[in-house]
Amino acid sequence: MEYFTKFDDNTLICDVCPRHCRLKVGQSGFCKVRKNTGEKIELESYGHITLPAIDPVEKKPLYHFFPSSKILSFGTYGCNMGCRFCQNYNITKTQNNPFLLPKATPKELVKIAKKYNCKSIAFTYNDPVVFFDYAIDVANLARSEGIYTVAVSAGYICAKAREQLFSKMDAINLDLKSFSRDFYRKNCLADLDVVLDTIKYVHDNTNAWLEITTLLIEGQNDSDNELEAMCKWLVENVGVNVPLHFSAFHGAYKFSNMPPTKYTTLKRAYDIARSMGINYVYTGNIINTETSCTYCRKCGAKLIERERFQVTNYNLDKLSRCKKCSTKLDGCF
Numbered sequence: 001m002e003y004f005t006k007f008d009d010n011t012l013i014c015d016v017c018p019r020h021c022r023l024k025v026g027q028s029g030f031c032k033v034r035k036n037t038g039e040k041i042e043l044e045s046y047g048h049i050t051l052p053a054i055d056p057v058e059k060k061p062l063y064h065f066f067p068s069s070k071i072l073s074f075g076t077y078g079c080n081m082g083c084r085f086c087q088n089y090n091i092t093k094t095q096n097n098p099f100l101l102p103k104a105t106p107k108e109l110v111k112i113a114k115k116y117n118c119k120s121i122a123f124t125y126n127d128p129v130v131f132f133d134y135a136i137d138v139a140n141l142a143r144s145e146g147i148y149t150v151a152v153s154a155g156y157i158c159a160k161a162r163e164q165l166f167s168k169m170d171a172i173n174l175d176l177k178s179f180s181r182d183f184y185r186k187n188c189l190a191d192l193d194v195v196l197d198t199i200k201y202v203h204d205n206t207n208a209w210l211e212i213t214t215l216l217i218e219g220q221n222d223s224d225n226e227l228e229a230m231c232k233w234l235v236e237n238v239g240v241n242v243p244l245h246f247s248a249f250h251g252a253y254k255f256s257n258m259p260p261t262k263y264t265t266l267k268r269a270y271d272i273a274r275s276m277g278i279n280y281v282y283t284g285n286i287i288n289t290e291t292s293c294t295y296c297r298k299c300g301a302k303l304i305e306r307e308r309f310q311v312t313n314y315n316l317d318k319l320s321r322c323k324k325c326s327t328k329l330d331g332c333f
Contacts, residue, residue, distance in 0.1 A: 003132075003161050004041045012036045016132055016161045017080045018194050031130040033078035045076040046134045047103035050091050050125055054116050058309040060124065060152055061245050061284055063294060064331025065171045065209050067304055068311045071150065072113040074104075075125025076134065081154050082189030083177070084254040085217060092126045106138040113147050120148035120170065129157045132165055139168035151208075155198035156190050162198060163205075171209040171332065172202055173245075178214075178221035179230035187220070196233070203238040209332050210238070213245040213284075216261050216269055227269050231276035240277045241297070241330040246270060248285035263288060280330070298327040 005013040014021045014029050021029035023036035033045040052074040057065055060073070079092035086092055113121050121142050128135040128151045139149040148170040155174045157165065166172060176195060177188055184192040202210050212234070216222045234244065246269045248261035266283040270291050273281040279297040287308065294304040301324040305313035315323050320333035 002040060003158070010036075010038060012041055014041055015158055017129055017157055018191060019080060029080075030082075031078045031080040033076070033130055043131060043133045045078055045131055047105060048076055049074045049101050049104045049109070050077055051075060052101065052104075052109075052112070054118060055122075056309045057120065057150075058306060058311070060122055060150060060173050061213060061247075061282070061309075062150065062171055062173055062209075062211055063245075063282060063304070063306070064211065064243055064280065064329070064333075065150070066119050066148070066332055067314070069119035070117060071120045071122050072109065072116065072118040073122040073124050074109070075123070075127075076131040077126060078130045079126045080130050080156055081127065084187045085215070085220075085249060085258070086253045087215070087250070088125050089253040106134075106141045109138055110141050110145050110147060113142065114145065118147065120150050122150040122152060124150075124152035127153050127156075128165065129153055129155075129161075132161060136165060136168055143168070143170075154188075154190075155195045155202075157194075157198060159201075162201060166202055166206050166208060169206070169208045171211070172206075173211045173213055174199055174202065176212050176214050176230065179226050179233065180221065183221055196237075199234075200237050203242065211243040211245065212238075213247055214269075215247045215249050216265055217249045217255065218259050218261055218265060220258075222261075222265055222269065224268075224272065227272045228276065231273045231278060235277050240279050242278075243280040243282065243331075244273055244278055245282045245284050246273075248283070250285070261286070267291060294329065296322040296325060296327055296329070298322065299325040301325070303329055 003015040019030050025038045028035040055073050057069050057071045123135045150171045151169045152173045181192045184190050246266050250260050251258050270281050283291040292306040303315050321328045
């Protein structure tokens with residue numbers, strides 16, 4: 001399926017993301033990688049991978065998706081978001097980044113994943129929305145070889161493209177960068193409502209395991225009122241069993257002078273989310289074992305203990321149930 005609209009003057013409107021860039025022949029969109037070649041929109045970054053790595057799946061972060069398993073992670077370049085605080089700006093903002101490698105075919109990536117016994121492949125670092133075509137090709141081949149697929153995304157995507165991309169994923173971590181429309185407009189050049197719609201869509205209309213991450217920035221998106229409103233929306237729209245990660249920000253890109261997020265800020269967000277009824281809440285990008293543990297939603301027993309993305313204790317039975325009260329842990333195990 002082609003995701004563009006063509007006009008008589010050979011201009012094309014890209015229909016992958018809500019920006020709907022109108023492109024003259026030879027012109028690329030906001031993302032810098034989807035280009036009007038005259039007849040169609042082509043992905044210039046196809047096959048150009050950035051920072052391939054074998055990671056623990058917890059690093060995505062995914063805490064309820066085959067814990068301790070290995071995942072092959074890679075991105076490309078370009079992005080359809082305009083985040084002023086981008087933690088991967090040296091990858092997303094230019095194709096002349098120092099981490100870009102020669103082209104890799106889907107077959108080559110699947111071969112690498114199998115060689116290193118990776119249970120899954122993650123499309124990450126920039127956003128699979130912008131390398132939509134490539135991600136789908138890799139995902140189709142990976143799944144045919146018994147390898148799971150993971151998208152780490154900001155969720156800024158149109159409905160038809162969203163259906164196509166996320167139907168190929170076994171797990172998805174969606175960024176919810178703030179619960180303020182003004183923050184999204186000023187600091188991401190994007191629309192919060194599109195992201196909320198994507199979160200609800202993934203939860204209601206796909207079979208993918210969903211987790212959500214919010215990067216907390218001191219004084220920007222961390223007020224009690226905003227966090228309470230966000231958690232209330234999540235409880236009402238995706239329930240209490242979707243894991244929520246609060247990650248620490250470290251100065252980067254246009255927010256390079258901003259202070260790093262304190263653990264006390266993360267813990268405050270953690271406590272708010274737990275008080276609102278969310279069962280699985282975590283802190284990340286900072287070391288604290290207590291708030292990186294998974295607790296039984298019924299009896300409160302520690303089920304999975306983690307340190308630096310490593311599982312250090314695993315207290316589930318063979319059916320992924322709490323050994324103390326036999327309540328099944330939500331997720332894929």
